[in-house]
Each structure stands twice: as structure tokens, then as C-alpha cells.
Amino acid sequence: MLEIKNLHATVDGAEILKGIDLTINAGEVHAIMGPNGSGKSTLSYLLSGREGYEMTEGSVLFKGKELLDLEPEERAGEGLFLAFQYPVEIPGVPNTTFLKEAVNAVRKYRGESELDAMEFVKQLRAKTKELGVNPDFLKRAVNAGFSGGEKKRNEMLQMAMLEPSLCLLDETDSGLDIDALKAVAEGVNAMRGPERAMLVITHYQRLLTYIVPDKVHVLSKGRIVRSGGPELAQELEEKGYTESVEAA
Amino acid sequence: MAASVETVEQVQSLGERYKYGWSTDLEMETAPKGLNEDIIRFISAKKDEPEWMLEWRLKAYAHWQTMPEPKWAKVEHPPIDYQDVYYYAAPKLAEKPKSLDEVDPKLLETYEKLGIPLKEQEMLAGVAVDAVFDSVSVATTFKKKLSEVGVIFCSISEAIQDHPELVRKYLGSVVPYADNKHACLNTAVFTDGSFVYIPPGVRCPMELSTYFRINAENTGQFERTLIIADKGSYVSYLEGCTAPQRDENQLHAAVVELIALDDAEIKYSTVQNWYPGDEDGKGGIYNFVTKRGLCKGTNSKISWTQVETGSAITWKYPSCVLQGDNSVGEFYSIAITNNLQQADTGTKMIHLGKNTSSRIISKGISAGRSAQTYRGLVRMGGKAEQARNYTQCDSLLIGETCAAHTVPYIESKNRSARIEHEATTSRISEDQLFYCRQRGIGQEEAVALVVNGFCREVLQQLPMEFAVEAQKLVGISLEGSVG
Numbered sequence: 093m094l095e096i097k098n099l100h101a102t103v104d105g106a107e108i109l110k111g112i113d114l115t116i117n118a119g120e121v122h123a124i125m126g127p128n129g130s131g132k133s134t135l136s137y138l139l140s141g142r143e144g145y146e147m148t149e150g151s152v153l154f155k156g157k158e159l160l161d162l163e164p165e166e167r168a169g170e171g172l173f174l175a176f177q178y179p180v181e182i183p184g185v186p187n188t189t190f191l192k193e194a195v196n197a198v199r200k201y202r203g204e205s206e207l208d209a210m211e212f213v214k215q216l217r218a219k220t221k222e223l224g225v226n227p228d229f230l231k232r233a234v235n236a237g238f239s240g241g242e243k244k245r246n247e248m249l250q251m252a253m254l255e256p257s258l259c260l261l262d263e264t265d266s267g268l269d270i271d272a273l274k275a276v277a278e279g280v281n282a283m284r285g286p287e288r289a290m291l292v293i294t295h296y297q298r299l300l301t302y303i304v305p306d307k308v309h310v311l312s313k314g315r316i317v318r319s320g321g322p323e324l325a326q327e328l329e330e331k332g333y334t335e336s337v338e339a340a
Numbered sequence: 341m342a343a344s345v346e347t348v349e350q351v352q353s354l355g356e357r358y359k360y361g362w363s364t365d366l367e368m369e370t371a372p373k374g375l376n377e378d379i380i381r382f383i384s385a386k387k388d389e390p391e392w393m394l395e396w397r398l399k400a401y402a403h404w405q406t407m408p409e410p411k412w413a414k415v416e417h418p419p420i421d422y423q424d425v426y427y428y429a430a431p432k433l434a435e436k437p438k439s440l441d442e443v444d445p446k447l448l449e450t451y452e453k454l455g456i457p458l459k460e461q462e463m464l465a466g467v468a469v470d471a472v473f474d475s476v477s478v479a480t481t482f483k484k485k486l487s488e489v490g491v492i493f494c495s496i497s498e499a500i501q502d503h504p505e506l507v508r509k510y511l512g513s514v515v516p517y518a519d520n521k522h523a524c525l526n527t528a529v530f531t532d533g534s535f536v537y538i539p540p541g542v543r544c545p546m547e548l549s550t551y552f553r554i555n556a557e558n559t560g561q562f563e564r565t566l567i568i569a570d571k572g573s574y575v576s577y578l579e580g581c582t583a584p585q586r587d588e589n590q591l592h593a594a595v596v597e598l599i600a601l602d603d604a605e606i607k608y609s610t611v612q613n614w615y616p617g618d619e620d621g622k623g624g625i626y627n628f629v630t631k632r633g634l635c636k637g638t639n640s641k642i643s644w645t646q647v648e649t650g651s652a653i654t655w656k657y658p659s660c661v662l663q664g665d666n667s668v669g670e671f672y673s674i675a676i677t678n679n680l681q682q683a684d685t686g687t688k689m690i691h692l693g694k695n696t697s698s699r700i701i702s703k704g705i706s707a708g709r710s711a712q713t714y715r716g717l718v719r720m721g722g723k724a725e726q727a728r729n730y731t732q733c734d735s736l737l738i739g740e741t742c743a744a745h746t747v748p749y750i751e752s753k754n755r756s757a758r759i760e761h762e763a764t765t766s767r768i769s770e771d772q773l774f775y776c777r778q779r780g781i782g783q784e785e786a787v788a789l790v791v792n793g794f795c796r797e798v799l800q801q802l803p804m805e806f807a808v809e810a811q812k813l814v815g816i817s818l819e820g821s822v823g
Contacts, residue, residue: 141773142779143770163783165778165780167405167778168777168779178773179775182772182776182789182790183794184792185793185796193779194776194779195780197781233793250779273480
């Protein structure tokens with residue numbers, strides 16, 4: 093699904109990623125852990141196409157296509173979804189409107205017919221119920237005045253509606269209390285499946301208690317320094333990054 | 341369902357940069373170029389006007405020649421050559437059509453291109469349309485239904501013939517002929533426009549709508565609109581404009597007067613989409629409009645809502661004179677400028693009566709190399725006990741080369757009056773655009789979505805059929821502004 097080879101990238105001219113190799117197959121959930129400044133967010137922004145992040149060497153293949161040649165909206169159309177660490181507020185734009193725009197834009201990209209208002213609302217209601225999201229949520233402007241937990245749930249709702257094939261979860265646990273964390277994890281787990289891959293980027297191990305990954309990678313100073321199974325996350329939690337990284 | 345969904349759909353469906361860039365080939369009957377007393381007599385004679393009307397026109401013309409151009413707006417343009425303008429152009433018709441069937445099919449076709457099939461509107465939308473093509477009204481629908489409740493909705497020319505007592509009483513009573521140079525010119529040369537009278541206690545059974553369309557090269561458009569809401573009545577009036585693409589600048593100086601008597605309410609909505617000129621600022625309409633409402637009676641209310649996306653230059657300040665005690669004035673505005681467009685727009689709220697209140701919500705969006713100014717006056721007169729005003733002015737900048745200015749004038753001669761003013765200026769956020777795009781929404785659709793969100797408070801004030809068009813215009817007028 094995703095094949096990253098020798099990826100080097102700069103932000104504002106400074107090299108942040110210094111040769112990353114990572115392959116994620118359909119059906120797999122990978123976690124990338126690392127201390128602050130290790131390049132975790134750079135990786136997620138680079139993959140999703142945020143301006144200012146530049147690949148200087150290497151390649152990123154997504155379903156066999158050069159991912160970084162595509163515009164951000166094309167990447168979304170191809171099935172890449174980024175759950176933002178800090179979801180953005182869009183005042184005045186109701187959640188429902190935003191979701192309908194997004195869903196139909198992606199459907200259009202994929203050559204599928206756009207959903208009419210009735211069909212869309214039907215699907216939206218179903219997903220809202222599944223995720224235990226308060227329907228009032230849909231009438232409110234996108235993330236405007238939402239609590240941290242509400243914003244993350246909204247990301248999960250968008251993810252569920254867009255049905256991506258690769259989900260990037262960027263520090264999805266940040267700012268969440270334990271109940272919200274569990275709810276978000278449930279949403280993510282419900283979407284796990286043989287056709288879908290996930291990359292969970294996190295600083296802390298606690299999210300991985302609820303979203304158990306197939307593989308864990310440790311990112312440090314722009315490189316993956318260790319890879320292992322879920323037990324690696326536990327080790328990091330106990331020993332801390334410094335010791336674990338040095339052990340590598 | 342929120343309409344910004346439609347916006348993007350509509351934007352996608354349109355594709356072209358300026359949809360309305362064609363002209364209709366119609367034989368025009370024009371007066372010679374230029375302005376003098378003879379031209380004014382010609383116009384008046386063409387319309388078979390009574391002597392008092394001609395006198396008023398001539399008085400205005402004499403005064404106009406002595407008036408300086410208004411200089412206070414922050415707009416720049418070469419001096420206007422008033423002698424290089426045609427002041428009268430009318431589609432050739434043997435006599436006035438009695439129904440749509442008698443209307444030149446080419447005209448109807450033009451309206452259909454604009455997305456306003458008269459026949460369909462007549463049947464489906466329940467909107468009475470007084471269509472102004474160049475300067476002469478060619479079709480008035482629903483007259484019968486309106487006349488059943490006593491509502492008069494006709495062209496101003498007809499009103500001068502058929503209801504001279506109302507016209508004489510109110511025409512020029514809110515905007516005097518000497519008000520400003522543009523209004524004065526309009527008084528001298530106006531060719532047509534709409535007239536509405538709502539009798540006491542009547543709630544107008546439908547939205548009244550006029551589509552204006554400029555269609556002849558070098559033809560100045562001088563519309564005159566007069567709306568009178570008698571005691572306890574209500575009317576909602578829609579005005580929408582699109583113009584075909586032209587290289588030469590076209591002068592437009594309209595005057596709209598509204599009068600609300602005791603307990604009456606007038607809601608006046610405009611979507612203005614005249615040709616804004618090309619990317620280098622060539623061509624486009626000069627839109628110099630004087631719009632003013634008089635809340636003459638107690639508890640009366642006048643509400644202006646405008647969406648201004650077109651014109652090379654917009655000079656427009658729909659205002660309310662709150663004369664009656666407890667009267668209410670509102671101004672909701674969206675102004676969008678792109679490329680080299682200039683807009684100096686806002687409102688005046690003149691509080692004269694006791695306990696009068698006004699509300700101003702202005703959303704300005706500047707893109708490209710455009711410049712935009714909100715200019716607003718809130719004046720509390722000495723007798724305006726307990727009067728209050730709330731003003732909110734938000735500016736959104738797109739790109740690095742546009743400008744937004746806010747110029748509020750506040751005058752209070754009454755200690756009990758309360759005035760609040762809030763203003764913000766922000767830039768369209770890269771974060772918002774990236775967030776939209778990551779969800780699959782294209783760049784231009786993302787801009788349209790975010791801007792529609794920014795304008796939501798004003799868009800919600802528009803009647804449904806206008807809201808859709810307005811949202812679509814928001815997207816179209818900002819095409820090419822990002823990226």
C-alpha cells in the first residue's frame with residue numbers, strides 16, 4: 093500500500109527526515125513513536141501534501157503511484173486520510189456541508205457518482221450513530237468551539253465517511269482524557285480491515301494500549317532507529333526514548 | 341441544508357471565468373450620444389411624461405452641471421466623459437407587450453441564459469418579475485395576482501402615468517435631486533426602473549424581483565426605483581444584476597428610494613454581478629448607486645442586504661433614515677473584490693426618532709490586486725433618545741497584494757444613545773485551505789467554502805432563491821485568487 097524508500101525531506105531548508113524506509117501493507121497497522129523533534133509530524137505533513145515540506149531524495153509510492161507528485165486533494169481522492177493533531181476550525185461552515193463536499197469530491201475523483209442529499213444524510217446518520225457522536229455536532233460549524241475530544245471525534249467521523257485506504261493518525265491522543273481516548277480508539281479499531289492500512293503517529297504508548305499495532309517503529313533524528321512488534325511500545329514506555337534509542 | 345454545498349457544485353458546473361459574457365443582437369433605438377437639455381426632453385417625450393416630470397428633470401440637469409464629482413471615496417478612475425454616453429436605448433417594440441407571449445423571444449432567451457426563465461419563474465417560483473432590459477421594462481408578471489390585494493408593481497414609467505399622485509408625493513422625497521452628483525444625473529436622465537406600492541395592512545403575497553441587465557455599448561444605466569410600504573404592510577424586494585462582457589466602461593448611476601410608514605417593513609436584497617473588468621482592469625461597470633430608505637413611521641423597519649461581487653468600481657451606501665420612533669434599520673453586506681476591482685461601500689444609519697435601533701454587519705473579501713473600503717456613518721440625532729447601533733465589520737484578505745480599509749464615522753448628539761463597533765481583519769488561512777484539500781476538496785472550492793463560511797451571517801439574510809445564486813457568485817468571483 094505504502095512504500096517509502098530512503099526518504100529525505102526538508103522544512104524551510106532544514107533537513108528533518110534523513111533517510112526513512114518504511115513499507116506498510118494493506119491490513120496492517122503500524123505505529124511510529126518518537127520524541128519531540130524526531131520528525132513525526134513532518135512525515136505526516138509530507139505524506140499528506142502540506143506546503144513547505146519538500147522531499148529532497150528518495151521516493152514514496154502509494155498504491156504504486158508517486159504520492160508526492162499529487163496535489164493534496166488528489167492524495168485524498170486516492171484514499172489517503174490524515175487525522176490532524178490540531179483539527180482546523182472553519183467558522184460558518186456546518187459540519188454536514190463540509191462532509192458532503194468532501195465525500196462528493198472524493199467520489200468524483202474516484203469516478204463514482206455523487207451522493208444526493210438524501211443518500212448522504214442517510215449514510216451520515218448511520219456513521220454518526222455507530223461512532224456515538226451527538227447529532228447536534230453536524231449542525232455546528234467545523235470544529236469551531238469544539239473541545240479537544242470533540243475535534244478528535246470529528247476527525248474519526250470524517251475518516252469513517254471518507255472510507256480511506258490509508259489512515260495517518262497524527263498524535264490523535266494529544267489533549268484527550270481517557271474516555272475520549274477510548275472512544276477515538278474504538279472508532280479507529282472499527283475501521284481496521286484487510287483492505288485498509290493505518291499509520292499511527294504518537295509520542296506516548298498509551299494510545300497503543302487501545303489501538304494495538306502490528307508493528308512499531310522508533311523515529312529519532314529523522315531516521316527509523318528500531319522496529320519491532322507491539323512489545324516495543326511497552327519497552328519504550330518503561331525505559332524511555334533515550335535508553336531505547338541507544339540500545340539500537 | 342447549507343448552501344455552500346451548492347456553491348461548489350455550481351462553481352464546478354460553470355467552469356467559465358465569466359459566465360454572462362455575451363450580448364444580444366437587438367435593434368436598438370437610441371438617442372444621440374451626449375447630454376443636453378434636448379436629450380432630456382427626448383427621454384421625457386419618449387415616455388410621454390407629464391410636464392411636472394420634465395421640469396423636475398431639467399431642474400436636476402441644471403443643478404448637476406454645477407456639482408463637483410464626489411471625491412471622498414477611496415476609488416480611482418479617469419474623469420468620466422459624460423458626453424460620450426448614450427442616455428437612451430430601448431429595444432424596438434411596436435407597442436408594450438401585454439403578456440410574455442408578446443415579448444421578443446430573443447429577450448426571453450437572454451434571461452434564460454442568465455438562469456431566470458421568466459415562464460418557469462412565473463409558474464414555479466411564484467416570483468413576479470419586472471424585467472428591465474436596458475432601459476425599458478418589457479415584461480411584468482403576476483400583476484393580476486398582486487392587484488387583487490391592491491399591490492402596485494410596475495415600471496416607474498407606468499407609475500408616472502397611472503399613479504401620478506403617489507409618484508409626485510414620494511419621488512425624490514428620500515433622495516433629493518441635489519443629493520449627490522450621481523443621483524442628480526439619475527434624476528435628469530433616468531429611463532426606467534420599478535415602482536412598488538403596498539397598501540395598508542397588506543403583506544405582499546410574493547417576493548418581488550427585478551432583474552437588471554445592461555446590454556448596449558456605452559449605454560448608461562439610470563434606473564430609478566421607488567418602493568412605498570404603507571401602514572402595517574410588508575414587502576420583500578429582490579434585485580439582481582448581471583451584465584455582458586464589454587471592453588468600454590459602462591456608467592451606471594441608479595437611485596433607489598424606500599419609504600416605510602407606521603409599522604411597515606421593507607426588505608431589500610441585492611445580488612450585484614456586473615462585469616468587473618478583466619484581469620488587467622480593462623472594462624467593467626462603474627456602479628455609482630444611491631440607495632436610501634426612510635423609516636418614516638413609528639415601528640417601521642427597513643433592511644438592506646447586498647452581495648456585491650461585480651463592477652470595476654462600486655460606490656454604494658444603502659442607508660436608513662430612522663425618523664419614526666422605535667424604527668429599525670439593518671444593513672447586511674458582502675462585498676467581494678478581485679483582480680483590479682475597487683469597492684467603496686457601506687451604509688449610513690441616521691437616527692432621528694426615539695428608541696431607534698440599527699444593525700450593520702459587513703463582510704468584505706479582497707483578493708488579487710483589488711482595494712476595498714467599508715465606509716459607514718452612524719449618526720445619533722439630538723432627539724434620538726435611547727437609540728442604539730451595533731456595527732460589525734469583518735475583512736478577509738486573500739493573497740499579498742489586496743487591500744482592505746475600514747472607515748467608520750460615528751457622531752452622537754444624544755447622551756442616552758449607545759453605539760457599538762467591532763471590526764476584524766484576517767487573512768484566509770493556509771491551515772483551513774490545507775484541511776479542506778486534505779479531505780479531497782479542490783483549492784478553489786476550498787476558498788469558496790471558507791469564504792462562504794465567513795459570509796454566512798449575511799447570506800442567511802437572503803431569500804432562498806437569492807442565497808443559492810449569491811453563494812455561487814462567491815465562488816465564481818474568487819476564481820484564480822489563490823495558488
